[in-house]
Each structure stands twice: as structure tokens, then as C-alpha cells.
Amino acid sequence: xxxxxxxxxxxxxxxxxxxxxxxxxxxxxxxxxxxxxxxxxxxxxxxxxxxxxxxxxxxxxxxxxxxxxxxxxxxxxxxxxxxxxxxxxxxxxxxxxxxxxxxxxxxxxxxxxxxxxxxxxxxxxxxxxxxxxxxxxxxxxxxxxxxxxxxxxxxxxxxxxxxxxxxxxxxxxxxxxxxxxxxxxxxxxxxxxxxxxxxxxxxxxxxxxxxxxxxxxxxxxxxxxxxxxxxxxxxxxxxxxxxxxxxxxxxxxxxxxxxxxxxxxxxxxxxxxxx
Numbered sequence: 496x497x498x499x500x501x502x503x504x505x506x507x508x509x510x511x512x513x514x515x516x517x518x519x520x521x522x523x524x525x526x527x528x529x530x531x532x533x534x535x536x537x538x539x540x541x542x543x544x545x546x547x548x549x550x551x552x553x554x555x556x557x558x559x560x561x562x563x564x565x566x567x568x569x570x571x572x573x574x575x576x577x578x579x580x581x582x583x584x585x586x587x588x589x590x591x592x593x594x595x596x597x598x599x600x601x602x603x604x605x606x607x608x609x610x611x612x613x614x615x616x617x618x619x620x621x622x623x624x625x626x627x628x629x630x631x632x633x634x635x636x637x638x639x640x641x642x643x644x645x646x647x648x649x650x651x652x653x654x655x656x657x658x659x660x661x662x663x664x665x666x667x668x669x670x671x672x673x674x675x676x677x678x679x680x681x682x683x684x685x686x687x688x689x690x691x692x693x694x695x696x697x698x699x700x701x702x703x704x705x706x707x708x709x710x711x712x713x714x715x716x717x718x719x720x721x722x723x724x725x726x727x728x729x730x731x732x733x734x735x736x737x738x739x740x741x742x743x744x745x746x747x748x749x750x751x752x753x754x755x756x757x758x759x760x761x762x763x764x765x766x767x768x769x770x
Contacts, residue, residue, distance in 0.1 A: 497578050497579075498577050498579065499522065499576055500518055500577060500582070501520070501532070501534070503519070503585060503586070504516065504517040504519065510629065511598070512650075513592075513593065513599065514593065515593070515598045516600050518582070518601070519535065519605060520606070521574045522538040523535055523537070523605040523633075524636070524669070525606070525667045526668035526669075529695055529726055530729075532604070533733065533739055579616040583621055586600050587624055593626055599626050599649070601652070602614050602628070602630050606631075606633055606635075607644075611636075618644070622647075628650075630652065631652040631654075631691075632651065632654070633656070633667075634653055634654070634673070634677040634678060637673075638677055638680060645686065646684070650688070652689045653678055653681065653688060653689070654691045655671075655690050655692060657671065658671070659704060659707075675711070679715065682716050688720070689719075689722050690708075690715075690719060690721050690722070691722045692708050692724060694723055694724065696747050696748075696749060697747075700753055705756075708721075709721060709760060709761050709764045710764060712766050713765065720767045721761055722769050725749035726748060726749045727748045
């Protein structure tokens, strides 16, 4: 089976060590209200509708599966189907940057673990060229599905969005028990791991919530580090183009002071952080 991706971001410095190429995969089983990439939710193609481009000519043709063709690009389809060989070939174009910087490739999304089998095959090709590979995931999958990809990659970048179970379900649409169980399983494998802690003012930024996540990370072992992630304002136009309601209106962006506070708590609990 081929893979379904949204875009490839070259020369990234935010998704793991060194200079990296980030692959944004289509598909995610969660529905976080603060999602920056809502077009990647679910597991099917979506369309952005840009009304400012529409001239009302009525010439658009509705196709099977709900697709729409517009001569004025009022509709933009999200997603591209690629084979593992094609994707690996494109990722290997920047191997010299990976080698020189200690970087590599990161699978993100959405959540790339939706397409575990595909990304396992891509990883197999990349490993023949000794490329460092990271997986960014929220871990909301049966262990039997995510385990092969976790084993195949070098680094897991793991989202723990809230420790409080009810808070997590309210803002992500799913319970966090499976996520926490899989986090411990990955840590027990001795895999290099970075736990990302998004900080959303007024939602998951209380001292108890931050300390709770940090204590969990500390209990996962010495190879697990924490990374503070700022919540930032969502793209209202993108949500409108998807005919989705932006539910975070009125929530202020995360400040530098909040990040510094969370990092100070990490230091007091002897949890190593990465920038």
C-alpha cells in the first residue's frame, strides 16, 4: 500500500536533533481543539474551500467521493499519494545535511502511526543509508499497531497533552489511558524519547497539571526528556476553509514566562528538558 502525506518540510530544526526533513502524514485518531493541522484529522482526503477565489460561475464539477474540480482553485485538495521508494528518494536528497548536522527524518502529521506499515517500509530504505529517523506521535493506538514503527525508528517524540483524564478527553476527544500505557511501554524499551508538553493557558498550565506530567516523565527513566511546546493562536481562515469551527477563540497564546515556569518546575523535579 502507498502512503498518504500532506507535505514535506525540508531543513527543519524543530522536530528532533540537527537539520531534519519532516513528513506530514494525513490521518489522526484524535481531535484536539488546539490542532494546528485540522486538515490532517481522520484518515481521508479533505478539501479547503476559499470563497474569495470563487466567482460563482457554476462550472465546478462534483466527482465521486465528494471531490470537486474548480477552474479558479476555489477548492484545494489536501494530500498526496506516494510509494515508499518515491518518498525515501525525496528524503535522501538532503542526506548531506543530516550527516553534517546530526539530523535526519521525522514522521509527523496528523499522526504518522496511522500508517505504520507504510512508514516501516520507508524506514527500512532510509536505514540502508544510515539516516536517523524519528517518529512524532500521540500514541493513541493499540500497542500491536504502533510497536513495529517504534522499534524501527531511533527516536520517539511523544505528545502528552494533559495528565488529567477528564481534561484530556474534553480537549482531545479521547481518553488518555492508552496513551499513558504506551508511553511507559516505549520507555521500557530503552528507546530515546522526548515527551512534548503543550502549554495552553487556562487549560493545562496549572502547577498540578505540569508537575503531574513531569513526574510521569521522571518515572519513565533517564533516556526520556521533556520539551515544552507553546500553544499559539490557530489559523481561523484554515478552519473556515474546512467548514470547521475554531473552538479556542479567546484563549491567549502561551508566553515565554509560562515556558520558563514549566522549565523551572522540570529542573526542581530533576527532569531534563530540550529546546
